Amino acid sequence: xxxxxxxxxxxxxxxxxxxxxxxxxxxxxxxxxxxxxxxxxxxxxxxxxxxxxxxxxxxxxxxxxxxxxxxxxxxxxxxxxxxxxxxxxxxxxxxxxxxxxxxxxxxxxxxxxxxxxxxxxxxxxxxxxxxxxxxxxxxxxxxxxxx
Amino acid sequence: xxxxxxxxxxxxxxxxxxxxxxxxxxxxxxxxxxxxxxxxxxxxxxxxxxxxxxxxxxxxxxxxxxxxxxxxxxxxxxxxxxxxxxxxxxxxxxxxxxxxxxxxxxxxxxxxxxxxxxxxxxxxxxxxxxxxxxxxxxxxxxxxxxxxxxxxxxxxxxxxxxxxxxxxxxxxxxxxxxxxxxxxxxxxxxxxxxxxxxxxxxxxxxxxxxxxxxxxxxxxxxxxxxxxxxxxxxxxxxxxxxxxxxxxxxxxxxxxxxxxxxxxxxxxxxxxxxxxxxxxxxxxxxxxxxxxxxxxxxxxxxxxxxxxxxxxxxxxxxxxxxxxxxxxxxxxxxxxxxxxxxxxxxxxxxxxxxxxxxxxxxxxxxxxxxxxxxxxxxxxxxxxxxxxxxxxxxxxxxxxxxxxxxxxxxxxxxxxxxxxxxxxxxxxxxxxxxxxxxxxxxxxxxxxxxxxxxxxxxxxxxxxxxxxxxxxxxxxxxxxxxxxxxxxxxxxxxxxxxxxxxxxxxxxxxxxxxxxxxxxxxxxxxxxxxxxxxxxxxxxxxxxxxxxxxxxxxxxxxxxxxxxxxxxxxxxxxxxxxxxxxxxxxxxxxxxxxxxxxxxxxxxxxxxxxxxxxxxxxxxxxxxxxxxxxxxxxxxxxxxxxxxxxxxxxxxxxxxxxxxxxxxxxxxxxxxxxxxxxxxxxxxxxxxxxxxxxxxxxxxxxxxxxxxxxxxxxxxxxxxxxxxxxxxxxxxxxxxxxxxxxxxxxxxxxxxxxxxxxxxxxxxxxxxxxxxxxxxxxxxxxxxxxxxxxxxxx
Numbered sequence: 001x002x003x004x005x006x007x008x009x010x011x012x013x014x015x016x017x018x019x020x021x022x023x024x025x026x027x028x029x030x031x032x033x034x035x036x037x038x039x040x041x042x043x044x045x046x047x048x049x050x051x052x053x054x055x056x057x058x059x060x061x062x063x064x065x066x067x068x069x070x071x072x073x074x075x076x077x078x079x080x081x082x083x084x085x086x087x088x089x090x091x092x093x094x095x096x097x098x099x100x101x102x103x104x105x106x107x108x109x110x111x112x113x114x115x116x117x118x119x120x121x122x123x124x125x126x127x128x129x130x131x132x133x134x135x136x137x138x139x140x141x142x143x144x145x146x147x
Numbered sequence: 148x149x150x151x152x153x154x155x156x157x158x159x160x161x162x163x164x165x166x167x168x169x170x171x172x173x174x175x176x177x178x179x180x181x182x183x184x185x186x187x188x189x190x191x192x193x194x195x196x197x198x199x200x201x202x203x204x205x206x207x208x209x210x211x212x213x214x215x216x217x218x219x220x221x222x223x224x225x226x227x228x229x230x231x232x233x234x235x236x237x238x239x240x241x242x243x244x245x246x247x248x249x250x251x252x253x254x255x256x257x258x259x260x261x262x263x264x265x266x267x268x269x270x271x272x273x274x275x276x277x278x279x280x281x282x283x284x285x286x287x288x289x290x291x292x293x294x295x296x297x298x299x300x301x302x303x304x305x306x307x308x309x310x311x312x313x314x315x316x317x318x319x320x321x322x323x324x325x326x327x328x329x330x331x332x333x334x335x336x337x338x339x340x341x342x343x344x345x346x347x348x349x350x351x352x353x354x355x356x357x358x359x360x361x362x363x364x365x366x367x368x369x370x371x372x373x374x375x376x377x378x379x380x381x382x383x384x385x386x387x388x389x390x391x392x393x394x395x396x397x398x399x400x401x402x403x404x405x406x407x408x409x410x411x412x413x414x415x416x417x418x419x420x421x422x423x424x425x426x427x428x429x430x431x432x433x434x435x436x437x438x439x440x441x442x443x444x445x446x447x448x449x450x451x452x453x454x455x456x457x458x459x460x461x462x463x464x465x466x467x468x469x470x471x472x473x474x475x476x477x478x479x480x481x482x483x484x485x486x487x488x489x490x491x492x493x494x495x496x497x498x499x500x501x502x503x504x505x506x507x508x509x510x511x512x513x514x515x516x517x518x519x520x521x522x523x524x525x526x527x528x529x530x531x532x533x534x535x536x537x538x539x540x541x542x543x544x545x546x547x548x549x550x551x552x553x554x555x556x557x558x559x560x561x562x563x564x565x566x567x568x569x570x571x572x573x574x575x576x577x578x579x580x581x582x583x584x585x586x587x588x589x590x591x592x593x594x595x596x597x598x599x600x601x602x603x604x605x606x607x608x609x610x611x612x613x614x615x616x617x618x619x620x621x622x623x624x625x626x627x628x629x630x631x632x633x634x635x636x637x638x639x640x641x642x643x644x645x646x647x648x649x650x651x652x653x654x655x656x657x658x659x660x661x662x663x664x665x666x667x668x669x670x671x672x673x674x675x676x677x678x679x680x681x682x683x684x685x686x687x688x689x690x691x692x693x694x695x696x697x698x699x700x701x702x703x704x705x706x707x708x709x710x711x712x713x714x715x716x717x718x719x720x721x722x723x724x725x726x727x728x729x730x731x732x733x734x735x736x737x738x739x740x741x742x743x744x745x746x747x748x749x750x751x752x753x754x755x756x757x758x759x760x761x762x763x764x765x766x767x768x769x770x771x772x773x774x775x776x777x778x779x780x781x782x783x784x785x786x787x788x789x790x791x792x793x794x795x796x797x798x799x800x801x802x803x804x805x806x807x808x809x810x811x812x813x814x815x816x817x818x819x820x821x822x823x824x825x826x827x828x829x830x831x832x833x834x835x836x837x838x839x840x841x842x843x844x845x846x847x848x849x850x851x852x853x854x855x856x857x858x859x860x861x862x863x864x865x866x867x868x869x870x871x872x873x874x875x876x877x878x879x880x881x882x883x884x885x886x887x888x889x890x891x892x893x894x895x896x897x898x899x900x901x902x903x904x905x906x907x908x909x910x911x912x913x914x915x916x917x918x919x920x921x922x923x924x925x926x927x928x929x930x931x932x933x934x935x936x937x938x939x940x941x
Contacts, residue, residue, distance in 0.1 A: 083276040086200040088284060114284075115200025115256060118855035119445065122863075 202854020657697015678744015839902025
């Protein structure tokens with residue numbers, strides 16, 4: 001599944017970059033995220049509860065920062081598993097705009113969902129994913145705007 | 148049903164032709180049937196299965212640490228554990244290999260990865276959720292045509308170095324050169340791609356087992372959902388021998404209890420069965436495994452999935468000349484079909500159907516993909532449904548192409564009654580049939596000419612109505628031992644009859660009812676032959692310790708094979724009864740004649756002995772030199788298959804706004820030879836028609852590009868209910884099988900086989916004037932709506 005979009009954030013670019021690269025900060029905006037563990041600068045592990053329709057699963061997601069060009073470009077790879085389900089994703093975000101802001105983020109994600117979540121939740125996944133993405137960016141925008 | 152039947156017995160005796168109420172129904176309608184789920188043994192453990200989220204992946208590690216901490220979890224079994232016993236792979240009924248648990252690679256989404264054994268169902272499920280498996284995803288092959296391309300990843304690397312391909316086997320039948328030549332010379336030549344989608348039997352009872360290894364007695368009892376108890380027993384014995392386990396066939400007992408629907412889905416051996424047996428062997432306790440609905444829909448064997456390309460040639464006035472069919476069969480990751488071993492594509496070469504084809508050639512290639520095993524003969528005698536759908540679609544396309552009425556074209560091309568026994572160009576000998584009679588009866592019953600007038604009027608008004616015909620020939624009753632075996636086991640079947648001193652009868656058979664009414668119909672055969680009332684006859688199946696060996700119930704083989712064995716065993720008893728009667732009447736056996744359950748002296752009808760009197764004498768007053776008792780057994784090896792047939796006509800209306808198809812009327816004229824119980828035959832046809840409506844309009848298992856099964860619940864896998872099902876209108880013709888002892892043919896599957904093309908033909912008939920030649924089933928509202936939308940119709 002492919003997702004992409006553009007978000008305007010009313011904050012200077014280095015602040016946006018720092019926020020997005022801090023797993024604890026950005027993780028606090030992920031819907032259903034229960035814990036974030038920073039393994040090293042480029043490796044994190046999150047536990048998150050995800051619900052699609054009547055299916056709900058607690059995922060353990062291992063994330064690797066695959067590419068990093070401050071303060072413009074980052075590519076994150078994620079591999080998550082829950083009993084009977086798995087998610088593999090590559091997310092890319094590119095920041096642009098005046099240094100003092102507002103900052104434009106062009107993002108895209110290539111997500112492969114396997115197992116029960118895909119099989120039983122197939123017809124609801126896209127709607128749920130769009131909702132979760134929307135919630136995440138709303139949260140990021142509001143936290144950065146208040147910073 | 149109005150067909151004239153002439154029962155030879157009184158209603159009290161209830162022999163053939165009587166609609167005897169089903170002896171099994173009192174327990175079913177009171178909720179007192181006993182299914183595997185109802186079997187609970189002291190000390191029983193539960194087994195649940197960890198399944199793969201990926202359709203193709205390497206297993207990097209399996210960590211059971213957290214699972215084993217859960218109270219009640221006794222053990223977690225992985226492929227590596229089974230490898231030590233050489234139990235990680237098992238043979239399929241098609242002679243391929245299937246994983247019980249994978250050691251390093253999973254091959255389809257929801258495949259078994261590990262088993263958790265626990266003291267309760269809940270603890271087992273909690274244990275499954277706590278087992279951590281680390282996977283590395285591999286490229287997924289979903290499309291069988293792509294699987295054959297040179298750059299496709301080879302899925303079954305376990306096969307020998309000369310088999311590093313996704314191609315499993317090639318099979319062909321008929322004369323390719325003759326078919327090519329006839330096609331080249333034909334005035335009219337048509338070609339079509341027809342896909343018969345992957346579907347699931349979706350029986351109401353899912354699969355399950357209670358495996359009970361008794362280490363003291365060294366006995367294994369398997370309470371098991373299986374349609375073929377004896378074959379399973381032998382396979383288990385062979386697998387145990389291969390694994391070096393001390394489980395021998397005389398100490399293996401398979402008990403089926405009642406079975407809540409089989410339809411072919413309970414013929415294969417599933418990994419859950421083997422895991423439960425292994426777990427019971429390791430723990431010395433009974434182990435129960437019952438799959439849930441989603442496991443059943445995602446992991447059990449599937450049916451159909453044939454990609455057919457058919458070509459047909461005819462003269463300009465519609466006399467058919469040649470048929471050529473090329474097919475790709477998607478088998479999933481292993482060929483687990485229960486086809487007879489000489490027939491990897493089943494009896495698909497019955498594809499010339501009811502028509503007198505001078506030339507035909509058919510070829511099938513089996514292919515591996517990242518899906519669960521396919522090839523189940525879903526209420527179908529080994530690929531006949533696929534064959535019938537293709538030929539009935541092709542005949543209709545030809546009729547429309549040359550502007551001839553589809554009924555007329557069929558009448559002009561039918562094999563005629565005087566041509567039987569008829570030899571098909573692909574090697575079958577049809578035993579008997581009268582195809583024009585069945586079609587004419589269906590045309591008369593539905594009022595065909597009036598319907599065509601109505602259709603013309605409606606079309607002029609822009610309304611969409613279609614009429615579709617299917618004049619199918621089935622091929623059932625596998626099968627003669629010279630051609631038919633499964634894993635080497637010849638496909639005979641058996642019946643043993645014991646007449647007790649007080650004139651009551653116990654009969655045991657090698658087949659296995661799954662709801663078909665065997666306890667009634669086989670009793671009626673005995674009642675017919677021996678004159679015992681049906682009420683005095685008990686039929687037992689499904690216990691391998693007591694029943695004679697047989698190959699089980701599928702492919703409509705019970706009446707053609709075990710029914711014949713029952714009649715012949717009864718006739719053996721009748722012959723012994725003649726000798727006993729001669730002794731009692733002090734007459735020569737040759738002077739006796741049999742009428743209505745008694746042997747009487749010819750010319751002196753007052754001098755007789757009833758079968759009940761004879762039975763008592765068999766134990767109390769048998770002549771010196773004769774064996775006491777009144778018993779017989781027969782193992783019946785059929786000389787040929789039987790070929791039931793019929794003509795079905797569907798009338799459909801299509802909603803232009805939504806694309807929804809409504810089956811307004813459906814007439815089914817069936818011919819299954821002599822009829823044992825008309826009510827049960829009608830019941831079989833009702834069920835079969837509904838299971839034919841289902842794939843025609845609703846059911847399909849689809850996969851996304853990652854190999855995720857998208858029909859894993861009844862929300863997505865649409866079974867028709869009474870709301871969607873039309874009122875079936877049934878009729879019969881009776882053309883007895885000339886070689887079957889009671890002239891009967893199989894019937895359980897005719898309607899499943901015959902119904903889908905009647906509905907598909909009706910839909911295409913409604914849309915032909917818009918340029919529609921074919922719509923693959925299931926014909927869902929979105930498919931039809933898209934066609935109408937593209938044509939600017941709403």
